[in-house]
Amino acid sequence: MPDEAQFQNYDVVLLADMARSSDAGLRLRHEMLALRSQGYRVGLINLAPADGRKPILPDIALCIREGLADPLTPGAELRAKLAVVYSPGLIKEPVKDLAGFKADKVVLVLDRAPNLGQMGLWLSFNVGQMILAPTNRWVRAKLDELQLPIEIEEEDWRSVARAIRPASDHRPTARTRVLGRISAPGGAQWPTTAKEIAATYPNDASFDFRVIGPPPSEVVAKSKVTKHWSVLGSADTTVARFLEPLDVFLYFPSALTPEFPEAAIATAMASGKLVVLPPRFSPHFGPGVLYCEPETALAEIEQIFKDEDELGNLSEQARSYAALLFGQDTYLRRIARLIGRPAAEAPRRTPQAKKSRVLFVPSNGVGLGHATRLLAIARRMGDGIEPIFLGFGQATGVLESFGYTAEYCPSYSDIGAEIADWDEWLRYELGDALERHDPAAVIYDGNHPTPGLVHAALARGDCRLAWVRRGMCPEKPSPYLENSRFFDCIIEPGELATEYDTGPTALRRHESVPVAPIRLLDKEELLSRDEARAKLNLSGDKPAVLVQLGAGANRDILDLTDRIVTELQRFDGVQIVIAEWTNTAVRMPHWPGTKLLRGFPISQVFNAFDFSVSAAGYNTYHEVAAFGLPTIFVANRHPSMDDQGARAEFAQDNGFGFDLREDEMHLFPSLCEAMLNARANAFLRQASRTFETENGADEAARILSQMVLGQ
Known part of the structure; x- marks a missing residue:
């Protein structure tokens, strides 16, 4: 037996499949934030399935970067006052590398009906005293039917709701309403036929509809129901970043729902979003939600947005009941009851005052246009912002001559690759740059905002995304033009000849914030x-x-x-x-x-x-x-x-x-x-x-500085 001093000691260790597509990353993040606020020392164990490893969810990666919890090595000698296991019902075989892990108490957080076989797997580990914690009344009823000789928490183990930061003030006001939903994989998360899905969710361009966790392909294979949807993978964005721009969170599963995205729904409520659910969820989420039948949902959404008073009342109720039903204080009282106060104050990272970094990403071009416009803006950013450049074109020397840190990332044309193949590599390279520089925003100037660029920024979670989008585009539009929907702000540099602009972005000016023509130098220079x-x-x-x-x-x-x-x-x-x-x-x-x-x-x-x-x-x-x-x-x-x-x-x-x-x-x-x-x-x-104008770089810098600094 190893000496007790050799063990790593934690107040709470959280165990979950941290790569599984769902809102689990958001649930864990909010619990980590709550625990850390009280000084608990928190560890993480990833219950990766035996059939292969995937990247952990972006929400959890963000927590690790922020020092909210320590990722723990499988097989290490660990001691914890409390171990919390999420979705243990998904485990189909014994979990390896837990032999050295012991906890005074082990809470199994059940978000779906358990079965005796899976309970047996966890009981066989002999990690510590087992406690079952259903997340809702429906799971609790199933537990009562099983009559297991195991302690059951008296209160449901609900998610912690925290309001997310508001969407950027510089999003266009004349825009398509944004609807979204999140779910775990599986057919039970969706209506059972393509016809039912089409009757429930938007299937044309009248709404901007976004999903994480699409319906099973076999259900919609012969339909066009998802043609206008934006389907994101769980690694493409943090859940909080996904929720930010939503006007409406819309969730209608099949009649047999093994689990539902409670953390996402509760967070949307806490943020004052309009949440639309089937009536059977009303006992769990309470007032503040629009409950309706799936076939009437879209019509009722349209109607409620016409009634500003009713929409405001629902928003206030949503915030109030999110605090009541999913409050952080309730969660922390539960933890204190189970294990008491922290043994010792957990070490905290001391935040150091530093400038907010902004990563400017000029695309490769025939000339230096993209780099020059961003350079013009960077020169005029406030003292609290540090510009850094990652360019696809070979303008590194020019950028460095102005005193900026600049890195070169070869474009697809530089290396002779297909843009789709290059884009997968770009996502990795840009993600690496974001990891090293930790910017508050990515500002892109170019014609092709590819998925790799967009998702690298969204997956960062706390990083804003802006596009300096020049007009007068070629007649053939970029295949990635629709990705404009994911940007927090689109700046359109002014064109003297704007009335002669017949390109594809001329019809999308409602998406952008216009400024005067951008120039690198002012006349006095x-x-x-x-x-x-x-x-x-x-x-x-x-x-x-x-x-x-x-x-x-x-x-x-x-x-x-x-x-x-x-x-x-x-x-x-x-x-x-x-x-x-x-x-x-x-x-x-x-x-x-x-x-x-x-x-x-x-x-x-x-x-x-x-x-x-x-x-x-x-x-x-x-x-x-x-x-x-x-x-x-x-x-x-x-x-x-x-x-x-x-x-x-x-x-x-x-x-x-x-x-x-x-x-x-x-x-x-x-x-x-x-x-x-x-x-x-x-x-x-x-x-x-006659055509002398102010330099639009000043206005662009002011707008983007406000976005970065949250002013």
Whole structure:
């Protein structure tokens, strides 16, 4: 026998299958928070099934990160005042590695009707004195029928209800109502036919319906009932994060329900959500719930949202009865009755004052647009926020030059992978970055918010998720556009040419918060004309032109630049500077009589030039307009690009630039003559002042800072 001092001693050890899809992670989390609040030392034992191991539920992983409980090694020599075993009826074979574990008392928390065989498995362990704890009256009635010679708790072992944080204030007000439900696996959790499911739950786009634990595939195999649903796995999000955006928690199982998601329902009530259940659950959850028959549920939901007074009354009742029936104080009195006060104050992590970190995730692009917009926002975040970058594009050096920590995660195009295969890897890599940096929010700028990105953030539990979503998208929408529903905030950077936007996001502006065009630099940060010319070694009395055609990933900029330079050199005295993008796909050769401009940001030296010949990407377009640089736009009209052509057309229609198509280069010399004409150049500069706006990066930073800091 080992010496008593060799044992690890705990007040409470919680045992469960901590990977099983259900709301069990939320139940355990709320109990851990309650126990820790009183100084109990808590341990965790994962009763993983013999047929393989799965990742533990995100809610429990969050508890471990926060130091609420210690994960315990199977087979270790352990002593506890109290062991609590959840859902012991699911255990079909003896649990291994408990030989060294002893407890003064063992509570079996039964959320389904037990059977004698499974009870025998637990009794055979001889861990300690057994106590049976039914979670509700229906399980208790089954226990009474068995007449087991084992002590039964007098009160039901109910979940602890805690209000979750409110949804972000920056979600759109004009949005589809969000309904959701959670359940354990199994056909008994659902109506028995696809027709009944379709009659009970939304089956079109009139609601945003989300589920964890879908109906059995054989029930809905030949129907389209789940076509418009968002089906999440138990590893995709914490339960609390799933509940946050819900307007309604809707749960209608079959008539024979072995267990129900009590923790999720009680938490929804404590948070003032509308909870809709069948009438037979009213003895357990009490007032504050909308009880109705499944076939009338959706109509009654619509009706109650039209009556703000009744909806408010239900919300207040839900909070009140959640505190009464599922209160933390009741749970803690039960623990104190079973084992008394903690033996000694459990060690606590001392929180250290630190800045709230934000992980900025710019997608890979043809240019530096995604990274530049996030960099513009990061520079304007408050002092209490520390920006960190994880970029899919090769802009790490640029980001680090501004003083930020930056990491590179290769995009699917960088490694030549299919996006779906890459996305599985991304989820792991992003999850690792979240683990290391522990950010309060992930802010993404890109076109494809993939499931890997979304679920990595949602599974974190305490991490907000925002999307800086540029307009003017290609006509073919991203296959992941519907994932917009999972973001706490969507910022839409302003477009001068917004009235010309016919892309797929133009119809979804109700999802976003609009800001003015986002620019990296403000006008006062630009070098003066003399300073800029001195930096570029340009003559002060001769005209200068900047050629900036982009990174060249999807068009031949070498040939195009050569044609432009050849024409420009026909004008006597014109100084030609060619910009080479930091992440260019091709290196620019040297054209005799020209200068090559490398570095970032190029806009810092705009005042050196009389005009530019430019692509019409988001950042360059809005910079030349804001800083009054007359421009001939040679838009990149590749179908994968944002609608640069529309921007160029808008500039020409409104007199602050020219739209020159690549197949119309014969017009280039006459446009250059206009640019070099003092009166015409002045007219273009004056026209651009009509479109001067504040820098939307300031407003975006303010909104996102509020989201991060919960203000």
